[in-house]
Amino acid sequence: MSDNVSLWVYLSSTPLLWLTVTLAAWLFSDWVALRSRRNALVNPVLICIALISLVLLATETPYRLYFEGAQFVHFLLGPAIVAIAVPLVVNSTIVRANLLPLLAALGVGSVVAMVSVVLLGRLFGLPGDVLLALVPKSVTAGVAMGIAEQIGGGPPLTALMVVLTGVTGAVLVTPLMNLLRIRDYAARGFSAGLSAHGIGTARAFEVDPVAGTFAGIAMGLNAVLTAILAPLFVPWLV
Amino acid sequence: MAADRASAHAPATCAGGSGADSETHPVLPRGPSLLGPLTILLSCQLAGEVLARSLSLPIPGPVIGLVLLAVLLLAFSGRPGAGAADLTHGDLARTAQVLVGALGLLFVPTGVGVVQQLNLLGTHAVGILITVFASSIITMLATVGTFLLVKRLLVRAP
Numbered sequence: 001m002s003d004n005v006s007l008w009v010y011l012s013s014t015p016l017l018w019l020t021v022t023l024a025a026w027l028f029s030d031w032v033a034l035r036s037r038r039n040a041l042v043n044p045v046l047i048c049i050a051l052i053s054l055v056l057l058a059t060e061t062p063y064r065l066y067f068e069g070a071q072f073v074h075f076l077l078g079p080a081i082v083a084i085a086v087p088l089v090v091n092s093t094i095v096r097a098n099l100l101p102l103l104a105a106l107g108v109g110s111v112v113a114m115v116s117v118v119l120l121g122r123l124f125g126l127p128g129d130v131l132l133a134l135v136p137k138s139v140t141a142g143v144a145m146g147i148a149e150q151i152g153g154g155p156p157l158t159a160l161m162v163v164l165t166g167v168t169g170a171v172l173v174t175p176l177m178n179l180l181r182i183r184d185y186a187a188r189g190f191s192a193g194l195s196a197h198g199i200g201t202a203r204a205f206e207v208d209p210v211a212g213t214f215a216g217i218a219m220g221l222n223a224v225l226t227a228i229l230a231p232l233f234v235p236w237l238v
Numbered sequence: 239m240a241a242d243r244a245s246a247h248a249p250a251t252c253a254g255g256s257g258a259d260s261e262t263h264p265v266l267p268r269g270p271s272l273l274g275p276l277t278i279l280l281s282c283q284l285a286g287e288v289l290a291r292s293l294s295l296p297i298p299g300p301v302i303g304l305v306l307l308a309v310l311l312l313a314f315s316g317r318p319g320a321g322a323a324d325l326t327h328g329d330l331a332r333t334a335q336v337l338v339g340a341l342g343l344l345f346v347p348t349g350v351g352v353v354q355q356l357n358l359l360g361t362h363a364v365g366i367l368i369t370v371f372a373s374s375i376i377t378m379l380a381t382v383g384t385f386l387l388v389k390r391l392l393v394r395a396p
Binding site (some may be wrong): 002003023025027030037044045047048049050053054056063066067070071073074076077078079080081082084085086087088090096100101102104105106107108109111112113116118120121123124125126127130134137138140141142143154156157159160161163164165166167168169172173176177180182184186187188190191192194195196197198201202203205206214218220223224227229 | 262276279280283286295296297298299300301303304305306307308309311312315330331333334335337338339340342343344345347348349351352353354355356358360362365366367368369370371372373374375376377378379380381382384385386387388389391392
């Protein structure tokens with residue numbers, strides 16, 4: 001009995017356990033998503049986050065300890081974003097052909113993302129600090145937290161809004177586009193990446209490589225544009 | 239601490255790898271190279287981070303790295319002998335496929351951290367969820383609508 005306890009104490013404090021748990025939970029979640037034929041509602045990111053959160057809760061593991069293992073996965077985010085250059089170059093002809101629509105959609109989408117969330121938030125009586133945290137919600141987490149800091153929103157609350165927005169967009173984009181009978185995967189992917197940043201981009205790559213490429217472009221460009229626009233917009237928005 | 243343990247094992251595993259005995263012992267078939275592509279990706283990211291910080295650009299380092307790599311790839315794919323096959327079947331392409339294919343996994347650590355802070359939603363949880371839901375739909379509609387509208391206008395214009 002006490003042997004089991006000391007084994008657990010050892011295992012739970014090594015990065016090995018939580019890295020392995022993260023990868024295993026992902027393989028399971030991705031398998032479930034594949035079995036559902038990539039049904040939009042069966043989102044592997046959401047399933048995986050829920051599974052691991054339950055395990056942490058059941059074992060009373062603090063997040064800091066979990067992250068010591070998960071950081072190796074987290075670290076790969078940077079190189080993975082760089083790696084989007086490969087599908088970008090493979091699809092460079094179609095990207096060039098859609099350059100003007102893409103830039104126009106970026107401008108409109110970026111502004112609508114910020115303005116709509118503030119107006120809706122006011123409508124539902126959300127306090128000012130929550131509104132500020134919501135402004136960069138469509139931007140990938142690292143950049144969004146930087147923007148939040150600049151405009152006076154709380155970075156932890158912003159991270160929460162970013163992930164909520166990402167999962168929401170990843171789940172909604174396919175049914176929404178199918179409902180509207182939009183078959184242009186460049187346009188579909190671009191709107192997924194613009195609204196739902198990396199988690200939307202991950203979904204877009206599940207559906208179609210062209211959609212994924214355009215989602216990746218939207219994620220990158222919207223991070224830049226929101227970082228420039230948010231400090232200008234905020235004074236008269238919130 | 240973990241690194242100490244790993245390095246203690248390293249010499250033993252490396253010693254067997256020198257291909258001197260390859261005729262008497264079957265060796266593992268040579269697989270695609272992982273280290274080369276990973277070094278290319280990390281170098282681009284590193285260059286991106288250095289550029290972003292030294293010029294204090296509002297652009298995330300990995301996004302600059304993405305642009306750098308795309309420019310390099312375009313420059314190389316234009317040269318004779320380095321065709322499109324490298325981009326779809328080369329080692330870099332395979333590594334990129336693995337990383338981009340598992341993009342969702344890479345957001346899991348952040349996502350788990352966020353779940354721990356769900357209490358930040360407080361009394362406004364319902365309002366926030368509806369706001370995020372509705373704003374996401376409006377944003378996606380505005381984006382896809384603009385994209386398709388401009389595309390259609392461009393087809394008609396010339």
